[in-house]
Amino acid sequence: MRSKPSDAKLTGLFLDMLAAEQGAGPNTLDAYRRDLTDFSEFLGRGGHSFADAETQTLRDYLADLDSRGFKSTSVARRLSAMRHLYRFLLNERIRAEDPAAILSGPKRGRGLPKVLSISDVDRMLRRAKELSEAEDASPSKRLRSLRLYCLLEVLYATGLRVSELVALPRSAAKRDARMIVVRGKGNKERLVPLNEASRQAMADYLAATEASRTEKKKDSLAASKWLFPSFGESGHLTRQHFARDLKELAVASGLQARLVSPHVLRHAFASHLLHNGADLRIVQTLLGHTDISTTQIYTHVVEERLKSLVRDLHPLAEK
Numbered sequence: 001m002r003s004k005p006s007d008a009k010l011t012g013l014f015l016d017m018l019a020a021e022q023g024a025g026p027n028t029l030d031a032y033r034r035d036l037t038d039f040s041e042f043l044g045r046g047g048h049s050f051a052d053a054e055t056q057t058l059r060d061y062l063a064d065l066d067s068r069g070f071k072s073t074s075v076a077r078r079l080s081a082m083r084h085l086y087r088f089l090l091n092e093r094i095r096a097e098d099p100a101a102i103l104s105g106p107k108r109g110r111g112l113p114k115v116l117s118i119s120d121v122d123r124m125l126r127r128a129k130e131l132s133e134a135e136d137a138s139p140s141k142r143l144r145s146l147r148l149y150c151l152l153e154v155l156y157a158t159g160l161r162v163s164e165l166v167a168l169p170r171s172a173a174k175r176d177a178r179m180i181v182v183r184g185k186g187n188k189e190r191l192v193p194l195n196e197a198s199r200q201a202m203a204d205y206l207a208a209t210e211a212s213r214t215e216k217k218k219d220s221l222a223a224s225k226w227l228f229p230s231f232g233e234s235g236h237l238t239r240q241h242f243a244r245d246l247k248e249l250a251v252a253s254g255l256q257a258r259l260v261s262p263h264v265l266r267h268a269f270a271s272h273l274l275h276n277g278a279d280l281r282i283v284q285t286l287l288g289h290t291d292i293s294t295t296q297i298y299t300h301v302v303e304e305r306l307k308s309l310v311r312d313l314h315p316l317a318e319k
Contacts, residue, residue, distance in 0.1 A: 005038035011050075023081045023186035027163060034198055035081040052088065058082060062103070069233050078104045090307065106207040120255060121156055127253040128152050132204075143208050147228060147237075148245050150198075150205035155262060157198035159269035161185075162262035166237045168227040173202040184288040192286060201273040202227070270298050 005013075015032060018024035024032075042061050043053055061082075064073045082100045089095040116124075128149040131137075136146065157163055164182050172180045177199065179191045194202075206227075226236035243261055250260035270283050284295040 004049060007036075007043070010085075010094065011036050011040070011091065014085055016090060018084075023188070025163070025185065028185075031077075032081055032084075035078050036085060039078065039082060050085065051094065055102060058099055058103055075116070079103060079105045101210070115271045116255075116264060118272055120253075120271075121265070121268055123253045123255065124249055124260075125149075125152060125156070128249055129179045131249075131252075131255050132302065139212065144245075145211055146201075146205045146208050148249060150201040151197045151228065151237075151242060152246070152249070152265070153201035155193075155265050156269055157195045158182075158192045159266050159273075159283075160192065161266065161288070162242060164288075166239055166242055167230055167234075169223055170206075170227050172227055173206045182288070186290075188288070188290075190285065190288050194247060267298075270295070274298050 011033065014036070015024075015029050018032065019029060024136050039061060040050065041062060043049055043057065046057065046060075048057055052131050062075060062079060065078060070078075078099070083103070086095065086098045089170075090098045128145070131145040132142065132149040134142065134145065144168040151165065154160070154168075158165075158180070160168075160182060161184065164184055167183075168180070177194060179193050181189055182192050183189050224235065228237040229235060230241070232238060241264070246260055246262060246265075247257040266287070270287060273283055273286075274280065280295055280298070281292065283298065284292050287295060289295045
């Protein structure tokens with residue numbers, strides 16, 4: 001009798017499929033791996049595995065997540081991972097049936113993204129600009145400040161995912177560039193326009209890095225292909241490093257650190273565009289969303305704008 005493949009082996013095969021067929025990136029694969037490892041450990045405690053777990057056992061796992069205090073969004077994500085796994089096992093004929101097919105997820109209210117006001121973003125941009133122009137700063141500190149200002153300007157101008165932002169190539173900072181090519185989820189490319197402020201911030205930052213590298217001829221970052229290089233394994237600035245710098249800037253700007261993150265600024269980009277009349281489909285394209293339903297979390301912004309237009313412009317509106 002052929003032995004059943006281990007959960008670890010099935011997880012590896014599943015992740016290989018996601019990477020090869022769907023272009024899943026390292027962060028997505030890591031998230032799936034963590035979720036499925038936790039699921040496997042739960043099954044193991046009851047003497048089960050991916051290959052033989054039944055629907056009731058999957059329900060027991062979801063109940064266990066709830067008892068551990070997981071939020072409904074986290075439970076829904078784990079359920080999504082299970083569904084994807086079992087569809088894969090079914091397609092590969094490792095399972096004859098899909099035990100996750102009839103499971104229902106937790107009810108979730110429509111969560112609205114945290115959004116900074118335009119004035120909040122302006123305060124952060126002004127403060128970042130001031131720090132980048134501080135005359136008493138050391139060369140290394142000024143370079144870091146220029147980098148942070150450049151990151152902030154580009155993020156708010158484009159709405160890039162933080163993983164896309166920190167991995168921008170050096171060629172993105174060309175002086176005459178009006179658009180940049182961004183490689184997003186699933187290895188898909190899209191064109192994103194730049195405004196004058198972001199182009200100038202990139203030019204200033206690049207000039208400062210060139211000057212620094214001229215002074216330090218042995219600097220191994222000199223030949224880096226990244227716009228925001230580092231000595232780390234990835235070769236470019238990490239998401240975590242940028243997030244920490246951004247929170248420090250928020251505090252220096254008089255804002256609460258917990259309210260600010262790269263993702264919140266991406267939300268601000270989308271919300272402020274929609275508030276000023278941008279089409280939802282255009283914002284979808286700029287954000288790199290494959291499905292319009294993902295962009296529809298911003299519908300509340302459109303609704304509020306429509307209400308204000310009717311209130312202010314309709315001839316029969318009460319004055």
